[in-house]
Amino acid sequence: MPELPEVEILARHLAPLIKNKRIHEVDVRRARVISPTSEQELKQTLTGAKLGELTRRGKYLLFAFTRSVKKTPCILLGHLGMTGRMYLLPQESPLPKHAAVVLSLGKEKFIFEDTRYFGRFTLDTSSIQNLGPEPLGPDFTIEYFTKALKRSTQPIKVKLLDQALVAGVGNIYASEALYRAGISPRLAANKIKPPQIKRLHEAILEVLEQAIETGSTLPLNFSGSGQKDGLFYYGSAQGVSDFDQERLLVYDREGHPCYKCGDKIKRFVQSARSTFYCPRCQRH
């Protein structure tokens, strides 16, 4: 469930819960998620360390921590992949089936669970080196966006998923932003005219900001339940559907009427990912 807004919400939620907590024990249950860091290195580095700030970069979580001996601030990189979750449990609670890494923090334990194990929890920070600007930061300007789009012939929907263009947009919000901007997902990036680039830029900011704001005001279910993961952690006790219906205007709405014109929303595949759009509202 994790695109920028979900990761942002998670970071805000988790930050105060883990800050200044000492890591007493490190349990690596799936070595794949810590690679290329070795189990030995992770344990050696984290055991006894104290957690500090938790921040976000694109879809990545940056866990700052310090070790008592050397006071150099270090970073642990977290990524939720497609199905990752992070949350605290009471020390005595049973572990979830797909717990990948568990950190004992005293009375509680920090859980990184990930059914598909596509996520990461590693000391290797190389993957954030190639990220583009934060979409909600000062570097993501229309000028930057225009120049970057000019260099690509890829369909704009595919290009928006390129984390080197802008960091944090994923498959759901790419469709959502294009729908709001009224731009066809098939349009080549370098064919988009300035007025449309501006609209798309605005739409990206709008859709991400709105998702963060909405997520901030909801009762969230970070550890999940037996429930269908759906598209979010967002899920009140009552269920997810109402909220997602309001929040997502095109994604996963194939065959349903467009909220603007009533035409049927279409689905097709680009780079092996589903794209949803309204053929009438998004012609060029």
Next chain:
DNA sequence: CACCATGTTCCTTG
């Protein structure tokens, strides 16, 4: 059994 799924990386092709 078939197809689908929020993401990234690696390999191949052109």
Next chain:
DNA sequence: CCAAGGAACATGGT
């Protein structure tokens, strides 16, 4: 060398 496309990764839901 570079851009683009697709498969692989691993598990579960429908």
